[in-house]
Amino acid sequence: MTLPRVPFSDSAGIVLSTGPRVVHFRRGDRVCTLFNQTHQSNPITRDSMSSGLRGTLDGTLCKYAVLPEPGLVMAPSNLSPIAASTLSCAHLTAWNALYGLTPxxxxxxxxxxxxxxxxxxxxxxxxxxxxxxxxxxxxxxxxxxx
Structure with a gap:
């Protein structure tokens, strides 16, 4: 790990803008971060393990962040941003399994x-x-x- 490094990985926020190849998110979407930014399904690989927030990549203790599309999921609409930010580990894994890529x-x-x-x-x-x-x-x- 190279220092200094921005800490934290469990976060929720609002998409402010997207790049031209982004297909799953739009400006204004409420999202939660995934710890490993390039892993959503299938067995975890060495490459996806090296995409961890606050480790290899800067974390989310910041006002703005630029994150890859696979590193985000939609936040549940019935939760506040603070409550949604707690979902990044076990709870978000379960939520995404039920309502994510193939709901x-x-x-x-x-x-x-x-x-x-x-x-x-x-x-x-x-x-x-x-x-x-x-x-x-x-x-x-x-x-x-x-």
Whole structure:
């Protein structure tokens, strides 16, 4: 890593402008950053690992940033920018899997592991979530359908 380096990677913001080859975002879109700027799906590669914010690339503790299109996803419209900025790791990975590159359609079924905390997403998506949980959840009566 070369120093100095701008810290932070978990962010949300508003697109101010785009380049001529950008197809997924427009001026005014609310977006969240992905940690690895060149990785959205498929197995992670050495190249995508070297595109991490606050590591190889400058982070997001700044007023303006220029980021590659694959390093952003649309922010959920029901969240404030501050709340959306917390999604960059595990939560954003799950959100993008459900609503990102190939969004689920109403009626689709999602199989999840450990749904005690994440099963509430089924309420607004129009799809069914079927969850697998551990023995502790079964023992005290919790269920993905509760």
């Amino acid at each position: 689920l359609k109403p009626g689709d079924v999602v199989l999840t592991q450990g749904t005690v905390c994440g099963g509430g997403w089924r309420d607004g998506g129009g799809h069914d979530i079927v969850g697998g949980e551990g023995a502790a959840a079964e023992k005290d009566g919790r269920s993905a359908r509760d």
